[in-house]
Amino acid sequence: RRTIHLGGYDARLREVRVHPALDRPTVPAFVVDYIVFHALLHADLAATPTGQDAGPDAGPDTHDAAGRCAAEHTPDFLAREAAFPLREAAWRWLLENLSSLRRG
Numbered sequence: 001r002r003t004i005h006l007g008g009y010d011a012r013l014r015e016v017r018v019h020p021a022l023d024r025p026t027v028p029a030f031v032v033d034y035i036v037f038h039a040l041l042h043a044d045l046a047a048t049p050t051g052q053d054a055g056p057d058a059g060p061d062t063h064d065a066a067g068r069c070a071a072e073h074t075p076d077f078l079a080r081e082a083a084f085p086l087r088e089a090a091w092r093w094l095l096e097n098l099s100s101l102r103r104g
Contacts, residue, residue: 045077
């Protein structure tokens with residue numbers, strides 16, 4: 001398996017989903033927190049009307065037929081994501097451990 005979907009926001013069900021691989025005791029809590037934070041940003045953008053308290057790249061995220069966010073990560077999204085205090089550490093951990101997460 002080449003990819004793994006670690007988490008996401010389902011707009012139809014209004015829920016955040018996290019991959020079971022992140023339940024392992026070796027996964028730091030801040031990594032799971034980052035995945036949830038990222039998904040909640042999608043949820044927030046999905047609920048925000050275009051142009052309301054947001055930059056020109058903001059607006060409601062679009063969703064595919066399964067209710068998953070289909071939006072790209074706009075500059076506004078990335079700026080808001082940067083507010084997560086341990087974002088860089090979470091990214092580093094994910095990059096270093098992605099192959100073990102894929103293996104199961």
